Amino acid sequence: MTSVIGNLQEVRSRIASACASAGRPVQAVTLLAVSKTQGAAAVREAVAAGQQAFGENYVQEALDKIAALADLRAQLQWHLIGPLQSNKTRVVAAAFDWVHSVDRLKIAQRLSEQRPPHLGPLQLCLQVNVSGEASKSGVAPADVPALAQAVATLPHVTLRGLMSIPEPVADPLAQRVPHRALRELLARLQAMGLALDTLSMGMSADLEAAVAEGSTMLRIGTAIFGARG
Ligand SMILES: *Cc1c(COP(=O)(O)O)cnc(C)c1O
Numbered sequence: 001m002t003s004v005i006g007n008l009q010e011v012r013s014r015i016a017s018a019c020a021s022a023g024r025p026v027q028a029v030t031l032l033a034v035s036k037t038q039g040a041a042a043v044r045e046a047v048a049a050g051q052q053a054f055g056e057n058y059v060q061e062a063l064d065k066i067a068a069l070a071d072l073r074a075q076l077q078w079h080l081i082g083p084l085q086s087n088k089t090r091v092v093a094a095a096f097d098w099v100h101s102v103d104r105l106k107i108a109q110r111l112s113e114q115r116p117p118h119l120g121p122l123q124l125c126l127q128v129n130v131s132g133e134a135s136k137s138g139v140a141p142a143d144v145p146a147l148a149q150a151v152a153t154l155p156h157v158t159l160r161g162l163m164s165i166p167e168p169v170a171d172p173l174a175q176r177v178p179h180r181a182l183r184e185l186l187a188r189l190q191a192m193g194l195a196l197d198t199l200s201m202g203m204s205a206d207l208e209a210a211v212a213e214g215s216t217m218l219r220i221g222t223a224i225f226g227a228r229g
Helices: 002-021 041-050 059-068 070-075 086-094 103-116 141-152 171-191 205-214
Strands: 030-034 055-056 076-082 100-102 122-127 156-164 199-201 218-219
Touching: 002 030, 002 041, 002 205, 041 059, 041 070, 055 059, 055 086, 055 103, 059 070, 059 076, 059 086, 076 086, 086 103, 100 103, 100 156, 103 122, 103 141, 103 156, 122 141, 141 156, 141 171, 171 205, 205 218
Parallel strands: 030 055, 030 218, 055 076, 076 100, 100 122, 122 156, 156 199
Antiparallel strands: none
């Protein structure tokens, strides 16, 4: 039996300890509850426990869930953290608050063109491939500055920062290496004059390492909702 409320409390206390160890204020880190494969009832439980930001991977599943939770829409933030194909940008631009998985200019251009104006700008992160050969998704670090500059000029989206999904490793010090690389890349973009504030990095198994390296947004699934069936 998984208790979403109990798990959320435990995750929040892990985040608080990690922030204390890193000398960072706990408000500097936003918790995204990754609700992929979980039903609307589990999301409602998390909302009842004070959670407001949710991450989803699969567009159709997310649209169904967002519709089922329409009564809560005004108080929730929906983040797309999974791959986005160009034929889905229109529905995504209308339904989500954030997209973390932008990996090419064409996707960002379509999201900007298709964002309904009354919703205000869609918040974007570029997904960076920090693990090299080991991972196929995300932009190569060397290509990030040019892409970031181009995305930052688009009118109906706001580029907020970078996101990564490193290869899982068990060693806590090894976990910090790709997170550090993402932090240094963000600093480079900031030095170029881009006003960015978001490092979307850290999952259930490596949140402490991510907070130590400056994560501002943790994407936590299993530690909140239990193992995915
Ligand atoms: C599933 C997923 C997560 C959450 O992973 P957990 O290990 O369950 O915390 C975070 N980010 C992305 C992109 C995911 O697909």
